[in-house]
Amino acid sequence: MDTASFYSSDYETARSRFREAAADAGLALMSYPIDGAGPDGIELTIDVAVRESAGSDQALVISSGVHGVEGPVGSAVQLALLRDWVGPKAEPPSVRVVLLHGLNPYGFAWRRRFNEQNVDLNRNLLLEGESFSGSPPGYAELDGLLNPKRSPRRWEPVTLKFFAAIFRHGIPALKQAVASGQYDFPRGIFYGGDGPSAANRILSAEFDGWLGDSRQVVHLDFHTGLGAWAKCRLLIDYPLSESKREQLGRWFGPDSFEATDPNKTAFAVRGSFGRWCVAQNRGRDYLYAAAEFGTYKPTRILAGLREENQAHHWGRATDTATKRAKQRLAELFCPGSESWRSEVLDHGKRLVKLAINGLVGGSNPMAAMNDA
Numbered sequence: 001m002d003t004a005s006f007y008s009s010d011y012e013t014a015r016s017r018f019r020e021a022a023a024d025a026g027l028a029l030m031s032y033p034i035d036g037a038g039p040d041g042i043e044l045t046i047d048v049a050v051r052e053s054a055g056s057d058q059a060l061v062i063s064s065g066v067h068g069v070e071g072p073v074g075s076a077v078q079l080a081l082l083r084d085w086v087g088p089k090a091e092p093p094s095v096r097v098v099l100l101h102g103l104n105p106y107g108f109a110w111r112r113r114f115n116e117q118n119v120d121l122n123r124n125l126l127l128e129g130e131s132f133s134g135s136p137p138g139y140a141e142l143d144g145l146l147n148p149k150r151s152p153r154r155w156e157p158v159t160l161k162f163f164a165a166i167f168r169h170g171i172p173a174l175k176q177a178v179a180s181g182q183y184d185f186p187r188g189i190f191y192g193g194d195g196p197s198a199a200n201r202i203l204s205a206e207f208d209g210w211l212g213d214s215r216q217v218v219h220l221d222f223h224t225g226l227g228a229w230a231k232c233r234l235l236i237d238y239p240l241s242e243s244k245r246e247q248l249g250r251w252f253g254p255d256s257f258e259a260t261d262p263n264k265t266a267f268a269v270r271g272s273f274g275r276w277c278v279a280q281n282r283g284r285d286y287l288y289a290a291a292e293f294g295t296y297k298p299t300r301i302l303a304g305l306r307e308e309n310q311a312h313h314w315g316r317a318t319d320t321a322t323k324r325a326k327q328r329l330a331e332l333f334c335p336g337s338e339s340w341r342s343e344v345l346d347h348g349k350r351l352v353k354l355a356i357n358g359l360v361g362g363s364n365p366m367a368a369m370n371d372a
Helices: 011-024 068-084 105-110 139-146 158-169 171-179 198-211 242-252 273-280 298-314 320-333 338-361 365-371
Strands: 028-037 043-051 058-063 096-101 216-229 232-236 257-259 285-294
Touching (some): 011 028, 011 105, 043 198, 058 068, 058 198, 068 105, 068 216, 068 320, 158 298, 198 273, 216 232, 216 320, 216 338, 242 257, 273 285, 285 338
Parallel strands (some): 058 096, 058 216, 216 285
Antiparallel strands (some): 028 043
16 A cells, blocks of 8 residues: 555544554454544544563554644554455564554544534643643633634734743743643633543543553553644653653664654643553553654644634634635645655654564664664
8 A cells, every 4th residue: 555545634534544454464353432523523532552472561653633623644544454464475463452543533534634513622631630720821821812802704814912921931932821721711722621521530440441551561642733744753741751762762863752852742741641551550660652643833833723723612613714614624634645645654654663573672773773
């Protein structure tokens, strides 16, 4: 299959292809319905495929669609891997495999970053004792700019307004104010919710069972929208020990990852998936990384999120402005460029191979692949 064929045009197609490929590859498939429906009333589900491996206490986790509209990319990587693991010459990994498909199915289906309650799942996974309340300093001041209470207009100089805010606050402070997670503006962007979301509850109830007896886990969570065009950074949103830093550098390359730093690509986030995964798995050696692939400039991404959120809350699904906003958001997070899609898919598969080689060999998978 050529690269383009792994990218699905919509959620229903992506889910159907994932389920079929998982069955063909011999993985056990579980589906978890959530409230709400997709276009044409389709059921929405989080789908999980698990392949056990006798005699191994190691696991590879690959997740997609935490931010719904980013789902096509992670889904394409998962589908390509499943196709590689089928057939007479296939070499499926010798470790337990856990594939989490479409963790935000509502956003995937409706071309939203957020879920059926306008919640950003990557801001909703708070740890025990943390409160679903509060906002970063500066968010309330920016609410009028970020979340206008009207349908989007054909032309609006929002980019100029963003540059004015950057000039006033500086990029690092503005990043933290806007995107680190807020819990006071339910119709605003980057809203973390007022309690655990449906996906949060499913993850909390089922995650340990999916991992089984695994003691060492590597988790790649696929995202798009931050960074240089088609380039990948592994973003780490939890404290890294020196041994984990060394492991990341040895397995994926010394310049492949970036810990939280508002002056660079990553920034501190409340309720993030990676931090939650590591906290839930204190009895395991758990290494999580968000594989973030760059698309368009940050101001353009933010403008697209703002426009789609306006259209969702203040427009109508049949409005031309709403359709345009959703099409634009889909392009911002999964560009139609064939070269972008090909480079991202190839890099994604390479990351997975490095993770598997690291788990199995435990030495230097980068060197092993370069020598192959």
